Amino acid sequence: MxxxxxxxxxxxxxxxxxxxxxxxxxxxxxxxxxxxxxxxxxxxxxxxxxxxxxxxxxxxxxxxxxxxxxxxxxxxxxxxxxxxxxxxxxxxxxxxxxxxxxxxxxxxxxxDRSRMFDSLKKVKAWIPIDGTYDLGPGPRMPETKRQWAYELSKCMTCGVCLEACPNVNSKSDFIGPQPLSQVRLFNAHPTGAMNKAERLETIMGDGGLANCGNSQNCVQSCPKGIPLTTSIAALNRDTAIQSFKNFFGSDQI
Amino acid sequence: MAGNREFLNRRLHSLLGVIPVSLFLVQHLVVNSFATRGEESFNAASHFMESLPFRYFLEIFIIFLPLLFHAIYGLYIAFTAKNNVSRYGFFRNWMFMLQRVSGVITLIFVAWHVWETRLAAAFGAEVNFQMMANILDNPFMLVFYIVGVISAVFHLANGLWSFAVSWGITISPRSQQISTYVTMVIFVALSIIGLRAIFAFV
The missing domain is CATH 3.10.20.30 (Beta-grasp domain)
Known part of the structure; x- marks a missing residue:
């Protein structure tokens, strides 16, 4: 043999x-x-x-x-x-x-991957629909947008992007790409957008979005091919606008 | 507002890197280029720059304070990263590391350069063609200046790329790709301008 x-x-x-x-x-x-x-x-x-x-x-x-x-x-x-x-x-x-x-x-x-689940809670990565009475149907989402959003929803919280990121380490409190892309996903949803400012304010806090150093390892490593760096750049624009609103404007939303 | 400190600092760091630090560096390299037209031409240009009205105000608010903030906060950013190019050898990860390395080299170079020229001037030395020719006469200093200028220019060009991402100007991968090409052309162009001026003194 x-x-x-x-x-x-x-x-x-x-x-x-x-x-x-x-x-x-x-x-x-x-x-x-x-x-x-x-x-x-x-x-x-x-x-x-x-x-x-x-x-x-x-x-x-x-x-x-x-x-x-x-x-x-x-x-x-x-x-x-x-x-x-x-x-x-x-x-x-x-x-x-x-x-x-x-x-x-x-x-x-x-x-122990619980830091990612804690981040999801922190950024409110869900769509609040609960009320004391029936709120009725929410706004409709265009089909093309739904298909686009589906790509972002493929995140399985595996942690590969955090492992690959040079700015996620014991010296920094950066939350990493995974919860950031979820902020973009839930802000894109017509009902989720009602809490857009709240999510943006959270990622503008310490350890948030601004800690990204654009090494783009995350997008190269993501097993689901989620456009993480596109999400981060899009959020950079959203938070820039949000910060101008906060400083120059008077509306709290 | 306290929770926003980091966001604010990062954005300020990114903004100051472009306005005014980058603009100052480009202006400096352009004025240096007068050296390629001969000693007299350079001396006239440097005399013009040092006799600008409101000189101290311009130096403090356009150069010194923004540069100091950019440098100190930049060191903090550089040393909180854990570089991993050996495991993730992607182009952008290399640029991420080089941005931090070039920033630290530039800081060392600029500190030395300010000591040798601007502070020497404050202590009575005259900044002119002869001064630079004497400095660059030493082959070690010549190499130090070449490395310093190339680091500074690389840090500027690649910094423009990340500025565009950090402010949400270039979002799509395609726009980021094109801005890589554009900023690398800026890197090459400014390197040529900077090196021509250095070699004019040799």
């Missing part, structure tokens, strides 16, 4: 949020159509390193397994991306896995 093909992994591990990271190497039998997640599952079944040492199963996040939830993002061979859509046949070996260290590491490849 021919020698069996194998896949080699070098995985960055970390036992707790505060402990030092270390690396472990794994070698698995190759199977057709393997992806990074199926390989991690294989390691979980039999957690033994390439050197034959028994170890703990690797911890990572996953959910949808079809690149729409964003949970399984990690650094794969130096690039932040989703491990569910990282096909072994398309990766150089050994496959190097690291957590996205822009976020607090919980354990191994698992990170």
């Amino acid at each position: 021919a020698e069996q093909k194998t896949v080699r992994f070098i995985i960055s591990r970390q036992d707790s949020p505060d402990s030092a990271p270390y690396q472990e190497e794994f070698e698995l039998p190759y199977r057709p159509n393997m992806n990074v997640i199926s390989a991690l599952m294989e390691i979980r079944r039999n957690p033994v390193t390439a050197q034959g040492k028994k170890t703990t199963p690797i911890s990572w996040d996953m959910n949808c397994l079809e690149e729409v939830c964003g949970a399984c993002s990690m650094i794969i061979n130096g690039k932040p991306r989703q491990s569910c859509s990282a096909i072994i046949d398309q990766l150089e070996q050994p496959v190097r896995l690291e957590p996205m260290r822009t976020f607090p590491v919980i354990r191994d490849l698992q990170v």
Whole structure:
């Protein structure tokens, strides 16, 4: 029988949020159509390193397994991306896995992405329609605009743009491209536009929009191809106008 | 208003970089170019500039204070970035890093240049063709001036690109692409103007 093909992994591990990271190497039998997640599952079944040492199963996040939830993002061979859509046949070996260290590491490849969900709450990335009585139908949205807005709504809060951004780091409190583009999405909605100024004021605060340094890594790295830098530039215009309104005008909206 | 401090500072930083700092730099390079027409021509031009009415007012409010704010806030911006061109080698990421590097080099160069010329003048030296010829006689200083001028001019040209984005003038990728070309032409043109003037003293 021919020698069996194998896949080699070098995985960055970390036992707790505060402990030092270390690396472990794994070698698995190759199977057709393997992806990074199926390989991690294989390691979980039999957690033994390439050197034959028994170890703990690797911890990572996953959910949808079809690149729409964003949970399984990690650094794969130096690039932040989703491990569910990282096909072994398309990766150089050994496959190097690291957590996205822009976020607090919980354990191994698992990170805490809650800062992004907090940002969404901060910028009110929703459309307020609740009232004490039926407000009736809202204004209509043109179909062409809906199709355009759909592209922005593809954001799955995966965190790749924040990982790629040089201005999102421990020295800065920049909220990053992800919630900014959502401000543009909800400000574009005819009902959402009723709270446009409120969202703009929020991103004009500290750690907001102005921290963008235009490295444009976000738009190059976004797995969903969201025009993040176009959103940021559009918001730059909107906030410039908003700041003139605030200073020279008298309307609060 | 306190929450708006950062937004205001960033926008002010971006605006001051163009008006008046960029305009001053272009004007300075143009006046330097008188050196290519000979010693007398340069001395006449520099004498004209230093005998402008309201000289101290112009120096303080058009040059010194805007430049100081732009420099200090710029250092803060430069050192809060965590450059990552080795992992993300995209063109704009390189420009992002170069903008910060050129800014720091320009600041060092300008500080030295002001010390050597304007402050020397305040202590009684005469700023003329001979002074620059003496400075640039030293090959080390010549290289320092060339690097300084190119950094300053690059920082200006690429800064115009980010100014247009930061104020929401160029939004679409296409307009940003074209403004990259335009600002790089400005970079080359101003580099030629600056270097011609330097070599006129050598």
